[in-house]
Amino acid sequence: MTERPDLCWFRRDLRVADQPALVSPDGRPVVCLFVADQLPLATAGPRRRTVLARHLVALDERLRDAGGGLVVLAGDPTEVVPRLAADLGVHTVRWNGDVSGYAQRRDARVAAALRAAGVGVEEHWGTLVHAPGTVVARSTGLVQRVFTPFSKVWAQVEPTPWPDGPLRPTAGAGIGVDPWTAIGAEQVDEEALPTGGELAAEQRLRHWLERVDGYESSRDVPADDTGTSHLSSDLRFGTLSPRHVLEVVGTDTPGRSAFVRQLAWRDWYAHLFLEQPRLARAAMKPHLDHVAWRDDPEGLEAWRTGRTGYPIVDAGMRQLAATGWMHNRVRMITASFLVKDLLVDWRLGEAHFRRELIDAEVSQNAGNWQWVAGTGPDAAPYFRIFNPITQARRFDPDGTYVRRWVPELAGLSDGRVHAPWELPPLDLAAAGITLGDEYPWPIVDHAEARDRTLAAYAATTPD
Numbered sequence: 313m314t315e316r317p318d319l320c321w322f323r324r325d326l327r328v329a330d331q332p333a334l335v336s337p338d339g340r341p342v343v344c345l346f347v348a349d350q351l352p353l354a355t356a357g358p359r360r361r362t363v364l365a366r367h368l369v370a371l372d373e374r375l376r377d378a379g380g381g382l383v384v385l386a387g388d389p390t391e392v393v394p395r396l397a398a399d400l401g402v403h404t405v406r407w408n409g410d411v412s413g414y415a416q417r418r419d420a421r422v423a424a425a426l427r428a429a430g431v432g433v434e435e436h437w438g439t440l441v442h443a444p445g446t447v448v449a450r451s452t453g454l455v456q457r458v459f460t461p462f463s464k465v466w467a468q469v470e471p472t473p474w475p476d477g478p479l480r481p482t483a484g485a486g487i488g489v490d491p492w493t494a495i496g497a498e499q500v501d502e503e504a505l506p507t508g509g510e511l512a513a514e515q516r517l518r519h520w521l522e523r524v525d526g527y528e529s530s531r532d533v534p535a536d537d538t539g540t541s542h543l544s545s546d547l548r549f550g551t552l553s554p555r556h557v558l559e560v561v562g563t564d565t566p567g568r569s570a571f572v573r574q575l576a577w578r579d580w581y582a583h584l585f586l587e588q589p590r591l592a593r594a595a596m597k598p599h600l601d602h603v604a605w606r607d608d609p610e611g612l613e614a615w616r617t618g619r620t621g622y623p624i625v626d627a628g629m630r631q632l633a634a635t636g637w638m639h640n641r642v643r644m645i646t647a648s649f650l651v652k653d654l655l656v657d658w659r660l661g662e663a664h665f666r667r668e669l670i671d672a673e674v675s676q677n678a679g680n681w682q683w684v685a686g687t688g689p690d691a692a693p694y695f696r697i698f699n700p701i702t703q704a705r706r707f708d709p710d711g712t713y714v715r716r717w718v719p720e721l722a723g724l725s726d727g728r729v730h731a732p733w734e735l736p737p738l739d740l741a742a743a744g745i746t747l748g749d750e751y752p753w754p755i756v757d758h759a760e761a762r763d764r765t766l767a768a769y770a771a772t773t774p775d
């Protein structure tokens with residue numbers, strides 16, 4: 313009798329190394345599957361699709377080197393996975409958990425169908441440092457609602473061991489389709505997009521190790537392209553194991569500790585979302601779902617296209633449009649501008665980021681948007697409103713970042729670039745700028761907008 317294989321259903325864990333779902337503790341051969349599920353893919357822009365396709369091609373190569381290959385199928389996983397398991401007589405299906413509400417419902421349906429057919433199911437958490445449920449408040453057994461106490465427990469908890477064993481990926485045996493076709497990706501040929509696969513990701517990590525010691529001070533400098541790791545999309549697609557990143561970085565220097573703290577933020581949002589998937593759409597503080605948001609299609613469009621007249625906001629939005637990535641400090645500034653200056657619902661901004669960012673992931677994206685909007689867990693209180701000009705002068709003091717992304721202001725030296733409307737017309741003319749022509753007037757007055765937002769939030773705040 314031929315040996316029944318196991319099946320590894322790859323999702324956000326596109327690697328062979330340090331991959332708990334790929335290990336068959338009984339030493340069975342493992343069929344490796346990726347299902348291109350059009351529903352979540354519909355929210356991904358061309359860049360994220362391209363990165364995904366590149367990673368799948370590279371994963372297939374890695375699996376081939378190990379004697380196997382990747383089967384890529386398109387369709388609804390609740391049908392595809394049980395069908396393939398039945399066709400191949402699979403013994404156990406393994407995957408790494410995913411926290412979104414959609415993924416939780418999908419996985420529950422897949423698991424139920426498999427179990428009903430007598431197939432084993434195992435869920436691991438190779439996408440996070442710690443598995444959800446292992447970092448909780450002692451008093452409640454729930455995820456802490458405030459980050460700092462969570463991070464203290466997170467730093468002390470012993471990681472649940474991941475299974476270890478020989479890898480026996482099987483060959484695809486002619487099943488499956490080309491990844492590019494399956495996910496419907498037109499190749500976006502941009503040098504800035506990450507090269508596919510875990511080996512390239514490991515190189516990016518090694519490169520980052522040369523800079524990480526300065527992270528504490530470099531992380532808040534948007535003009536410094538090497539001041540942060542740019543590993544977010546590798547963590548999002550799982551071409552890097554977060555545990556591996558933690559291990560090689562360690563906490564020996566202030567820069568390293570500060571970096572590892574960011575991995576704790578990542579786990580925190582994921583753990584919270586697994587407990588409360590509604591956070592993708594609903595405010596954690598329920599009364600803040602009743603803010604009277606403005607319907608402002610023109611403002612939203614100006615924000616999306618980087619034409620708000622606030623140079624730091626426009627620089628960030630243009631960096632996103634041009635590269636699929638934006639510096640964290642500027643994500644905070646641009647998000648705050650949309651919500652607090654334009655009083656536009658954070659969910660519209662979240663949807664735009666989700667489409668455009670190559671690292672977009674619902675728990676991280678909505679979690680951070682809620683943080684900025686003041687509606688979420690451990691959020692900045694709503695009355696703390698970022699001033700885009702003060703932020704720009706503090707974090708881009710000589711204007712390098714703004715001039716890079718808003719070239720029409722390049723004639724303005726140093727920090728003068730941050731509030732062009734405050735400059736004498738002669739200075740603007742000397743720099744070749746006519747406001748309202750090359751570059752817009754600010755679409756909103758920050759001080760007035762601030763008052764409007766405070767009133768709108770206060771109107772919903774319970775006594």
Ligand SMILES: Cc1cc2nc3c(=O)[nH]c(=O)nc-3n(C[C@H](O)[C@H](O)[C@H](O)COP(=O)(O)OP(=O)(O)OC[C@H]3O[C@@H](n4cnc5c(N)ncnc54)[C@H](O)[C@@H]3O)c2cc1C
Binds near residue numbers: 541674
């Ligand atoms: C409005 C808004 C939306 C965001 N959307 C996303 C998103 O969809 N996906 C995403 O991965 N990050 C998101 N972030 C968090 C953060 O901006 C990015 O993780 C970071 O900029 C990625 O760059 P990096 O890899 O160089 O980060 P580094 O500074 O090198 O940090 C290392 C890693 O820590 C994690 N991390 C860093 N900051 C945060 C944070 N604030 N919250 C959670 N994890 C963090 C990331 O995995 C990151 O790769 C968002 C932040 C804001 C303010």
